[in-house]
Amino acid sequence: MELDKHAHQSKYQLYSGNVIKSLTVNNLGKLYPHQIKALLAVKAYFDSSPNIPEHPALVVAPTGAGKSGIISLLPYVLGSAKAFVLSPSLCITDQLEKTFGLKNENVKDSFVFEIGLVKEEDLNGFLERGLVIRNATAPVNMKWSNLVIVNAQKFSTRSSCRLAMPTALQEDCDEEIRDMKAVIKKIQENFMSFTTLIVDEAHHYPASTWDLIVKEFKGKQIVFLTATPYRGSGKDPLWKGQEITHKINQQTLIDNNTLRPIEFREVKNSEIPWSTNFGESDWQLKKLERIILEIINDHDRQVPGVQHKAMVLVNTIAEAEDGSAAMDRSTYYTSQDGTQNLRAFENGLYRILFVCGRLLEGYDNSEISVCVILRNVGSPGIFTQFVGRCIRTNPKDGSDTVTAVVLSPEVYKQQKNFNEYKNYNGLI
Structure with a gap:
């Protein structure tokens, strides 16, 4: 795939058309048909209306279906200006870091290189050099990154990067409250610049921290991916009126x-x-x-x-x-x-x-x-x-x-x- 030389746009915006064309003609031998169908279904979901749909796109993917690969291509397919990827654990964050080509600066580990979408000499021009948040000891400035991968718990009420106040605070802590509110405001301002939220293992929603983050992206592109699109009981959907955008068939x-x-x-x-x-x-x-x-x-x-x-x-x-x-x-x-x-x-x-x-x-x-x-x-x-x-x-x-x-x-x-x-x- 030939890469154009442009600036001022994210790599996802810049090469969106190229990636969609490659998916449509299906000339990627190492990308499975079910992955292509899932990606194009998500694009069709957001293209179906002039406004952003009220509910997230929901992809149901059995374990082992190559969900991380789908996630790494979604920002290109959606033409995201800035993508925020939410994971439930450090183990999955590590996996996504590698799939996006961020791990140890080894771009050849990236999924786009693995499937033959981009030549080795073009990788640095194609991949976004994102931010992986591994600790929450201080407020994180995310506004300079077009890709952020983070474990959801980094924004819990127990974290210094919290999105909500703790339910109980000690008396006589006005200064602490002011500091917390300042952090929350800064994190919320950081979130405002992102256009796409991708939630891996989305069955963790609507746990409180996940719900707080998803609410910050209201009116923007949100994609949920999970093998189990229901809450713990197995009967209740993740949200009222939930519809599945695309389901990958395990028997296939x-x-x-x-x-x-x-x-x-x-x-x-x-x-x-x-x-x-x-x-x-x-x-x-x-x-x-x-x-x-x-x-x-x-x-x-x-x-x-x-x-x-x-x-x-x-x-x-x-x-x-x-x-x-x-x-x-x-x-x-x-x-x-x-x-x-x-x-x-x-x-x-x-x-x-x-x-x-x-x-x-x-x-x-x-x-x-x-x-x-x-x-x-x-x-x-x-x-x-x-x-x-x-x-x-x-x-x-x-x-x-x-x-x-x-x-x-x-x-x-x-x-x-x-x-x-x-x-x-x-x-x-």
């Missing part, structure tokens, strides 16, 4: 080998009489480990060259530690013990990773082919996000014949969640 992605098929295996009480007290269940955990290893070793035989792994969801840090200690080939990832254990898991030192509250979304590791649930999961959203960890194909050349497995003891009653997951996603 399975059929074209982008995602693995998935099955549910329930461990019957007759096989392992399960105890929900982890401190008294070492032998049950060891027996469960043998079942897990049997499954992932079978996956290794189906796809030689890939060391398949399992992720186990529990309730607490103590359960993660106890469960990991009982199994020989496992470790755990928690807020207290994170990076080192995760790297050991990724490097193959361990085959099983216990998690509780972390890595349930936005963690991409296509070696994971088994998800184990050792807790009651009442939220369809949490269920969907977690089992999405095991459905990415590896490799993506059609040779991955593995069927992902969701494994759970009978006592946790997860068959219902799996049935609802299949029905919602139209799985055969």
Whole structure:
């Protein structure tokens, strides 16, 4: 794609027509058809009216559908003057930073280069050099950046970059209140210059901080992306009158080998009489480990060259530690013990990773082919996000014949969640 040499516009405005033309003629072999359809559907949504629609555009994308790639192209497709990208976690922020070509100034990591949209020598002229907000120790000046990526919690009422006053303040703190109001005003002024808000993992809306940020973009382009477009109960939409702009069909992605098929295996009480007290269940955990290893070793035989792994969801840090200690080939990832254990898991030192509250979304590791649930999961959203960890194909050349497995003891009653997951996603 040839790049024009202009100034005074954002790169998104400058090259919007070029990108849309490339999408329309579909000459990008590494960009999936479902990604193109989603991007063009969002553009059509905003083009359908002379005024900005009242509600956000909503794209429903199964885990593993290439949502980060879609997000990185949206500002070009929409011709954004300034784009603000909201994420729920540092893990996802890191991923988006790489996809936008911002990580360590290595523009060749960018999605536009990966799919062949832009030549290497043209990357610096094509990409916006955005701002990634990693801390909130002081008010952030965003007005000089045409791209900002940030974790939503950086603007919570507990942050120095807050958008609202804390619900309770100590007495005799007039100066503190004035300072807080000054920060809020500055952040709001920063937001005024942005034209587009892109919300990743939008099922976190309408949590208070997310709601505050979205309200700042009223009357502007807002795009929500999520695999689960409902609140925690699984019944209530994200907002009243919600309509889906575009839904990517999971079965289609399975059929074209982008995602693995998935099955549910329930461990019957007759096989392992399960105890929900982890401190008294070492032998049950060891027996469960043998079942897990049997499954992932079978996956290794189906796809030689890939060391398949399992992720186990529990309730607490103590359960993660106890469960990991009982199994020989496992470790755990928690807020207290994170990076080192995760790297050991990724490097193959361990085959099983216990998690509780972390890595349930936005963690991409296509070696994971088994998800184990050792807790009651009442939220369809949490269920969907977690089992999405095991459905990415590896490799993506059609040779991955593995069927992902969701494994759970009978006592946790997860068959219902799996049935609802299949029905919602139209799985055969």
